[in-house]
Amino acid sequence: MQVYFLGTGTSQGIPVIGSHHSVCQSNDPKDKRLRVSVWITWDDYSVVVDCGPDFRQQMLTSGCSHLDAILFTHEHADHTAGLDDIRPFFFKQGKDIPIYGHQRVLNNLKKRFDYIFETENRYPGAPGVQTFEVINNQNFQMGSTDIIPINVHHGNLQVFGYRIKDFVYLTDVKSVDETEIQKMKGVKVLVVNALREEPHHSHFSLQEALDFIHLIQPEKAYLTHISHLMGFHEEVQQRLPHNVFLAYDNLKITL
Numbered sequence: 044m045q046v047y048f049l050g051t052g053t054s055q056g057i058p059v060i061g062s063h064h065s066v067c068q069s070n071d072p073k074d075k076r077l078r079v080s081v082w083i084t085w086d087d088y089s090v091v092v093d094c095g096p097d098f099r100q101q102m103l104t105s106g107c108s109h110l111d112a113i114l115f116t117h118e119h120a121d122h123t124a125g126l127d128d129i130r131p132f133f134f135k136q137g138k139d140i141p142i143y144g145h146q147r148v149l150n151n152l153k154k155r156f157d158y159i160f161e162t163e164n165r166y167p168g169a170p171g172v173q174t175f176e177v178i179n180n181q182n183f184q185m186g187s188t189d190i191i192p193i194n195v196h197h198g199n200l201q202v203f204g205y206r207i208k209d210f211v212y213l214t215d216v217k218s219v220d221e222t223e224i225q226k227m228k229g230v231k232v233l234v235v236n237a238l239r240e241e242p243h244h245s246h247f248s249l250q251e252a253l254d255f256i257h258l259i260q261p262e263k264a265y266l267t268h269i270s271h272l273m274g275f276h277e278e279v280q281q282r283l284p285h286n287v288f289l290a291y292d293n294l295k296i297t298l
């Protein structure tokens with residue numbers, strides 16, 4: 044399995060438009076972060092988690108040329124606003140692109156991208172999707188592989204993370220119930236959000252993410268959904284435990 048970090052930034056991306064913050068003005072490519080997403084490939088499958096406003100650029104940079112599915116974590120714009128840009132995959136592959144998400148998220152997409160879901164008088168240039176509802180405690184399959192939804196909380200909002208084999212991807216998490224911790228046991232690679240050092244009402248701070256990693260005990264953990272307020276990549280990385288890494292855009296890992 045290969046995991047490609049398409050974007051590792053928080054909702055505004057880094058640099059933030061108009062910002063004079065030193066991290067936003069850094070020349071280190073690792074300090075430039077698009078909106079958060081990963082591209083996961085295994086066997087013949089090619090899947091992205093979320094589809095934010097940088098999706099087009101991310102597909103071009105990563106060289107992704109085939110898309111079997113999008114797994115959505117939740118409906119916030121930094122995770123969904125790029126949905127129209129699946130058009131090239133739809134045209135090339137000649138069939139609806141499967142999208143997976145909580146029913147609330149699918150309903151939200153239907154409202155915001157009504158033309159994509161239109162069944163009558165469809166505009167010929169619109170992309171097509173096939174929706175699959177993700178239900179808590181119900182695994183689903185891609186080929187022979189189980190996809191395990193992990194139900195977590197982003198402040199008051201429900202969010203799904205996903206476990207695929209020994210890989211767990213969790214973003215926009217502030218709290219996790221004990222039942223969900225069990226679903227992550229034995230995982231080799233954990234990706235989890237860490238916004239900044241200061242606490243935030245709906246995201247793990249750096250310390251909260253480190254405490255969570257200590258609880259799950261993966262072999263390696265990667266931090267994502269990072270704000271410019273976290274600091275410079277190189278400086279923050281030096282302070283992390285030996286098996287914890289700040290993810291950065293275009294980082295590829297193999298499991």
Ligand SMILES: [Zn+2]
Nearest residue numbers: 054119121215
């Ligand atoms: Zn987000």
